[in-house]
Amino acid sequence: MSGSLQAALRGYSEFLRSADGRPALLGLAGAVVTTLGSFGAGAIRVHDTTLEATHLSWLRFGHGLVLSSVLFWTGIALLVIAWIRLGRAAIAGRLEARDVAGTVALWIVPLLVAVPLYSRDAYSYLAQGALLRDGFDPYVDGPVVNPNGLLDDVSGIWTTTTAPYGPLFILIARAITTVLGDNVPGGVIALRVVMLPGIALSVWGVAKLARHFGARPAMSLWLGVLNPLVIVHLVGGVHNEALMVGLMVAGIALVLDGRHWFGVAVIVTGVAVKGTAAIALPFVVWIWFHHRRAANPQESAPRAFGAVLAASVGIFVALFAALSLIAGVGLGWTTALAGSIKIINYITLPTAIAQITAFVAAPFTDLHLAPILIVTRALGIAALAISLVVLWWRFRQDERRNVMGILLGLLAVCVLSPASLPWYYTWPLAVAGAFTWSRRTLAIIAGLSVWLMVVFMPTGSIGLYSLWNVALAVALGALAGWSLLRPDPLGVRPRLGLAPAV
Numbered sequence: 001m002s003g004s005l006q007a008a009l010r011g012y013s014e015f016l017r018s019a020d021g022r023p024a025l026l027g028l029a030g031a032v033v034t035t036l037g038s039f040g041a042g043a044i045r046v047h048d049t050t051l052e053a054t055h056l057s058w059l060r061f062g063h064g065l066v067l068s069s070v071l072f073w074t075g076i077a078l079l080v081i082a083w084i085r086l087g088r089a090a091i092a093g094r095l096e097a098r099d100v101a102g103t104v105a106l107w108i109v110p111l112l113v114a115v116p117l118y119s120r121d122a123y124s125y126l127a128q129g130a131l132l133r134d135g136f137d138p139y140v141d142g143p144v145v146n147p148n149g150l151l152d153d154v155s156g157i158w159t160t161t162t163a164p165y166g167p168l169f170i171l172i173a174r175a176i177t178t179v180l181g182d183n184v185p186g187g188v189i190a191l192r193v194v195m196l197p198g199i200a201l202s203v204w205g206v207a208k209l210a211r212h213f214g215a216r217p218a219m220s221l222w223l224g225v226l227n228p229l230v231i232v233h234l235v236g237g238v239h240n241e242a243l244m245v246g247l248m249v250a251g252i253a254l255v256l257d258g259r260h261w262f263g264v265a266v267i268v269t270g271v272a273v274k275g276t277a278a279i280a281l282p283f284v285v286w287i288w289f290h291h292r293r294a295a296n297p298q299e300s301a302p303r304a305f306g307a308v309l310a311a312s313v314g315i316f317v318a319l320f321a322a323l324s325l326i327a328g329v330g331l332g333w334t335t336a337l338a339g340s341i342k343i344i345n346y347i348t349l350p351t352a353i354a355q356i357t358a359f360v361a362a363p364f365t366d367l368h369l370a371p372i373l374i375v376t377r378a379l380g381i382a383a384l385a386i387s388l389v390v391l392w393w394r395f396r397q398d399e400r401r402n403v404m405g406i407l408l409g410l411l412a413v414c415v416l417s418p419a420s421l422p423w424y425y426t427w428p429l430a431v432a433g434a435f436t437w438s439r440r441t442l443a444i445i446a447g448l449s450v451w452l453m454v455v456f457m458p459t460g461s462i463g464l465y466s467l468w469n470v471a472l473a474v475a476l477g478a479l480a481g482w483s484l485l486r487p488d489p490l491g492v493r494p495r496l497g498l499a500p501a502v
Contacts (some may be wrong), residue, residue: 017092018140020094023085024103030078031107033071034236040068041477042115043460045123046152050185072458079107079228080450080476084483087446090222091439091484097217101203104226106132106201111236112192120460122238123153126187128163129173131406132327139329149182155460157342167320167327168272169240174327180293191238193444199225199235203244208253211350213400220433223442229449230430232295233423238239241426244274249430251277255284258291258397268319276427279409282392285312286402323345341377343419344369345464347452350380350418377418384416407431422452439485 015021039051040059051057059062086103089095116122127143127150133145142160143151151159156272163170172194180186202225210220224230234242247270254263264284270277293301324330346352358369388409395405410428414420425448432445443448455473456463463469482489 010074011096011098012063015096015099015102019090020086021099021248023082024099024106025091026085027079027082027103027107028110030075030080030082031077031110031231033078034075034232035110037068037070037072037075038115038117038277038458039237039460040065040071043120043122043458044115045184054165056476069458072379076228076232076454079232080453080480083222083226083228084446084480086226087222087442087484088487090216090219091442095218095222097207097221100218100221100226101207103201104203104231107226107231108196108235108368111231114191114236116188116238116460117236117458118456118460119237119239120153120155122191123150123184124155124158125165125169125173125185125238125240126150126177127154127189127244128165128170129175129177130182131163132170132174132329133177137329139331150177150184150187151207153184161342165240165274166272167323167329168269169243171327188238192235195230195235195238195240195242198243198246201250202230202242202355205246205249205253206430206433209249209256209403209431212253213403213434213436215434215436219436223445224430224433224439227429227449229422229424229453230426232453234426237423239423240274241276241423244270244277245427245430246270247273248277248280248427249433252280252284252403252431255287257405260288260291260308261311261315264288265319268316271316272320272323276410276413276424278352279388279413280406281312281316282388283395283402283406283409285309286396286405287399287492288312290402309409319422341418343421344373345419345421345462347422347464348380348417348420349415350376380416380418384412387412387416403431403434407434419501422456425449425452443481443484446484449477450480451477 016024039056044051044060048060049055051059059068086095086100090100111117124143127148128138130148130150131138131141131143131146134148137145139162142158142162143154144159176187176190176194180190203221206220206224207217209215210217232238234245247266251263251265251267251270254260254266257263264281267277267280267284271281276319285305285308288311289305292304292308293299296304344351346355351373353371354369357376358367358373361367391405391409391412393493395401395408407428410431414424414428429445429449437445439454453475454476455470457469463473479489
């Protein structure tokens with residue numbers, strides 16, 4: 001073990017023993033309890049042979065399910081409390097980036113063996129990898145054409161849907177299913193392990209962005225990586241965003257650092273996992289252009305821009321062609337993106353407008369949701385396309401505005417796309433770590449993060465249409481944001497005879 005690593009571990013151990021480090025241990029306890037609860041309350045398998053073999057299948061039913069649910073939500077509450085308390089320490093300047101990075105690792109470890117949380121996507125990933133393994137094209141066929149031990153656990157809505165992910169991720173899923181076969185628990189854990197480098201890249205990239213723009217790395221890492229929306233949904237939920245976001249922010253940081261070819265290649269690698277990373281590419285072209293102009297002021301702007309654009313396109317085409325050739329697939333994943341229209345929830349603006357319109361019109365007309373959705377989603381796509389072009393042009397002046405353009409572009413995709421899911425908001429969260437935000441803004445982001453995390457059910461079902469669930473999520477989000485600004489805002493600790501909160 002190197003001396004620097006030993007020093008880092010020794011420093012983190014000292015942090016855990018300090019007053020500011022206690023919330024990190026509280027969050028670890030929360031992650032452990034959440035994992036225990038997941039075996040009955042999470043997105044469990046249809047026929048969980050592992051639970052049956054260990055005589056724990058009772059956790060899925062009756063009183064066992066109640067116990068699992070209590071454990072799960074207790075763990076989530078502990079994680080949120082710990083995160084908010086660490087946030088107050090970060091705002092006060094009492095945390096180092098090393099402390100937050102170590103806590104990210106600490107909280108992730110128990111979740112590596114959890115049942116998938118808030119989503120069944122992991123089962124779809126494995127089934128799509130098995131398609132390529134067994135000679136099918138996942139961009140042409142859905143998992144239903146390849147009956148095997150993985151198919152039963154795929155959500156019914158996705159069994160006929162082709163893969164909307166890039167060739168690199170399909171290769172990763174194929175490798176896992178080739179090595180482990182149809183072993184679902186092993187495959188889920190392997191997916192998490194394979195995505196861990198993405199979390200590590202996020203830690204490195206977000207800290208690098210923060211330093212570049214004069215923000216505090218500890219605060220940025222607390223917001224964009226330690227955030228329970230990231231930890232619980234990307235790691236616990238097993239989403240390939242963990243890998244894609246890490247590659248994207250690391251690539252942006254490399255381009256800002258002047259390693260343009262390498263940085264663009266890293267972002268393109270992220271696109272080969274999930275296409276959303278492509279939002280960053282037009283903006284990093286501006287960054288490369290500014291660097292080139294600064295180094296060669298005698299070169300004309302059109303010539304410099306043309307050279308940078310040609311190089312970026314060349315890197316994209318060469319790398320994507322190579323990965324597609326290795327996978328033996330084409331560009332069918334781009335058309336498969338349309339499969340997201342099956343998702344209907346109001347955390348995307350076009351769907352929200354359609355649902356409100358249908359609700360208001362229902363007593364007076366025979367107009368139903370489906371035809372309204374077609375119109376609002378088409379308008380949303382048009383608005384998104386226009387917004388991205390306008391952002392690219394309006395935020396072209398310098399590095400700071402270029403990166404802010406990436407942040408707003410990713411947020412626009414979340415809000416204006418035909419469909420959105422809570423973990424999509426981890427995309428702009430990572431880039432937001434580049435900047436310094438006011439305490440009020442941080443509180444709003446914290447509240448929204450908690451709301452997004454808990455408004456779905458741990459089984460993966462949507463809780464957005466249960467009034468009680470939404471009200472509880474709003475209350476928890478508001479309390480989390482308020483607690484970031486004012487410790488113990490409800491005055492609970494004095495009434496219980498406890499020491500004041502810190």
